[in-house]
Amino acid sequence: MLPAATTHSFLTGLTLGGSLIVAIGAQNAFVLRQGLRREHVAAVVAVCTLLDIVLMAAGVSGVGAAAGQHPALLQAAALGGAAVLAWYGLAAFRRAAQPQALQAELSGAGQPAGRVILQALSISLLNPHVYLDTVVLVGSIGARQVAGTQLAFFLGASLASSLWFTALGFGARGLSPLFASPRAWRLLDALIGVTMWWIAFQLATGSLA
Numbered sequence: 001m002l003p004a005a006t007t008h009s010f011l012t013g014l015t016l017g018g019s020l021i022v023a024i025g026a027q028n029a030f031v032l033r034q035g036l037r038r039e040h041v042a043a044v045v046a047v048c049t050l051l052d053i054v055l056m057a058a059g060v061s062g063v064g065a066a067a068g069q070h071p072a073l074l075q076a077a078a079l080g081g082a083a084v085l086a087w088y089g090l091a092a093f094r095r096a097a098q099p100q101a102l103q104a105e106l107s108g109a110g111q112p113a114g115r116v117i118l119q120a121l122s123i124s125l126l127n128p129h130v131y132l133d134t135v136v137l138v139g140s141i142g143a144r145q146v147a148g149t150q151l152a153f154f155l156g157a158s159l160a161s162s163l164w165f166t167a168l169g170f171g172a173r174g175l176s177p178l179f180a181s182p183r184a185w186r187l188l189d190a191l192i193g194v195t196m197w198w199i200a201f202q203l204a205t206g207s208l209a
Contacts, residue, residue, distance in 0.1 A: 006148075013153035015160075017157035017161055027124055027130075028168060030044070030123050032103075037110075041169045044169060048165045049165045051121070053161065053162075055135055056134045059136065079204060084136075085196045089193040100182060103180060138157055141199070141203060
């Protein structure tokens with residue numbers, strides 16, 4: 001049985017990663033589109049997942065290393081992260097009040113794998129929120145975990161990305177009615193809002209460890 005601290009860090013990474021990644025946006029719409037078209041799905045899922053994992057690894061290791069030399073920097077990052085998560089939570093509640101649906105534009109001819117991969121990279125890397133979510137937020141929260149549990153936190157966050165992109169890409173046809181349901185997104189966004197506010201509270205009070 002894993003130690004309680006390790007399990008807690010893993011679940012924190014899993015819930016945080018899931019809350020950050022499950023939102024209506026260009027990247028998710030693109031993955032859904034490829035899944036519905038059954039066009040280069042494995043490549044798109046792999047690219048989006050690996051990018052998340054690499055950026056989160058950079059965040060957790062980089063912020064953690066900086067914290068060892070500058071504890072005040074970690075505290076500032078924690079408070080900043082709490083503020084951003086609180087704002088994200090408010091945005092999720094607003095989306096819940098005015099629900100939308102995740103839809104994909106299916107027009108256009110098929111494209112070569114290389115072009116599709118470039119599109120996935122562009123949509124992912126040209127979005128500044130990607131770096132804020134993975135490097136800054138995940139990094140600052142991961143660095144605050146109990147010593148020796150940062151890896152568990154990182155694995156939890158990585159698993160959230162892997163599961164989401166895999167389900168979105170390969171399960172697109174079966175899950176498309178759910179993704180197109182505003183009521184489902186209302187419930188999901190409300191849950192995301194509560195989760196983000198809870199993590200923000202823990203982060204601000206120093207109890208997230």
